[in-house]
Amino acid sequence: MNNIEITKREIIVSISILAIMLIIGVLVGDKVNEYQQDKEAQYNKxxxxxxxxxxxxxxxxxxxxxxxxxxxxxxxxxxxxxxxxxxxxxxxxxxxxxxxxxxxxxxxxxxxxxxxxxxxxxxxxxxxxxxxxxxxxxxxxxxxxxxxxxxxxxxxxxxxxxxxxxxxxxxxxxxxxxxxxxxxxxxxxxxxxxxxxxxxxxxxxxxxxxxxxNISIILFWVLWILITVGIVILFMYLDNNWLNT
Structure with missing residues (x-):
């Protein structure tokens, strides 16, 4: 990854990717948390x-x-x-x-x-x-x-x-x-x-x-953050000349 030049447009798109992944993560995380709470209620009762x-x-x-x-x-x-x-x-x-x-x-x-x-x-x-x-x-x-x-x-x-x-x-x-x-x-x-x-x-x-x-929700967010960071790094590594057209 030597001599990689990051453009302003790539930074803007990367921020957009982070925002989209955060929104998806919140939605999915709510479902994971809801499932965990239902399971906890079943076991406690x-x-x-x-x-x-x-x-x-x-x-x-x-x-x-x-x-x-x-x-x-x-x-x-x-x-x-x-x-x-x-x-x-x-x-x-x-x-x-x-x-x-x-x-x-x-x-x-x-x-x-x-x-x-x-x-x-x-x-x-x-x-x-x-x-x-x-x-x-x-x-x-x-x-x-x-x-x-x-x-x-x-x-x-x-x-x-x-x-x-x-x-x-x-x-x-x-x-x-x-x-x-x-x-x-x-x-x-x-x-x-x-x-x-x-x-x-x-x-x-x-x-x-x-x-x-809370281990399930913690594991979800750790995994989701790793996936998000991986997507952003991959995007920055790719040749994104199409952004300049």
Whole structure:
């Protein structure tokens, strides 16, 4: 970007871009804030249950509605790869990687200022296969549910196992049991909704603290400012001779 000359017209257009992006940001930000406030209201008004299986069962039976419920979540029948890694899990992923050679063309300048190109090789571990095992059902506060109803936490890295020449296997898993707080609609003797949010290793109070923060609106504005600055910089970098016609 050496010797870039910025004209008055480019400055005026850049200010216009900033103004337009600010207006759009305010409109979108209001929607994000409105969504966050609705979510906070839902969680704050939700019925609270802490490790009470009888109250949990009663709440489902009496159609209590939205509830934050803390308790142990565990796989009914945990899954494993017995011959490859130890332990049993609620979710278990096995990723096969192959050490693969690639080529690329690189350009360089010699001591005389001449430009040359050459092909070089490099090696990377590339994903070639992915297998996942998941317990079909889970038990929460003594009640059995289909695992597919829950929005489970992400798996964590377990181990890497050598698979022979230029092959390795990476394993990721979610423990077979852990304490969690869930948010769901309790009615008709079950949790009626799908995609039940699971807050792993968090109490009801900790879940409320996380949900009712302003992190979403802060992240939106940080991202929006970065996008806006990027657009302005790109505009200034381009050849804008059309502004002079």
């Amino acid at each position: 939700a019925f609270k249950i802490t490790k009470d299986a009888e109250l949990f069962t009663y709440a489902m039976k009496t159609n209590i509605g939205n509830a934050l419920v803390e308790g142990e979540l565990k796989a009914d029948k945990p899954v494993n790869y017995k011959d490859e890694i130890d332990g049993e899990y609620l979710v278990l992923e096995k990723i096969k990687e192959k050490y693969t050679m690639h080529t690329r063309v690189v350009t360089y300048t010699d001591s005389k200022g001449n430009t040359h190109s050459k092909t070089e090789t490099y090696w990377t571990w590339d994903k070639v296969d992915h297998d996942i095992k998941m317990a079909k059902s889970v038990i929460f506060l003594g009640i059995n549910f289909d695992t597919s109803k829950f929005d489970l936490p992400s798996t964590s890295y377990i181990d890497t196992v050598n698979g022979g020449y230029h092959i390795r296997y990476k394993f990721y898993g979610l423990e077979s049991k852990f304490n969690a707080t869930i948010f769901g609609n309790l009615k008709n003797n079950t949790i009626a909704n799908d995609n039940i949010k699971v807050y792993k290793n968090m109490t009801v109070a900790e879940t409320l603290e996380e949900v009712t923060g």
